Amino acid sequence: MRVIFYTKEKCSLCEDAKALLGMLQNEYAFDMEERDIYTNDLWLEKYQLLIPCVEIGTEFLDCEQMNLPRLERVIQGNIKK
Template identity: 65%
Template sequence: MLKVIFYTKEICSLCDDAMALLHMLQNDYEFEIEERDIYTNDKWLEEYQLLIPYVQIKDIGIDCEHMDMEVLEQAIKEKS
């Protein structure tokens, strides 16, 4: 099954919106979401602090500036 890694933090409205998009896409596509709080890992914090919400789908990374339903759906379709 396809794994979508979702980098996030607590109290992040953009993250909440992105997670809602992923949950909507789960109605049409089979994938699991692995949620990672960037404040639990120094490497994640350094790498994604300015990019969250950040989604990793195999070799595709989608940052907060490019996060929308079409981009997420295309990445999930491509990697499924």
């Protein structure tokens, strides 16, 4: 499973979200692809007001939805059995 994590430099919310993902990575097997929105104009336009945000399978969580219980629920729902 792959988690795409949209972020930017010097973002305390992004650091917090990355820490949550790191905790979950200790329990669940997934690859995390970190994308800095300032390296791609499309990402910047689409996500600048939503970061940190993640794509997990077909699910998308933005900064307002980013918490440990919700992330874990989405990851569990996307684990291949």
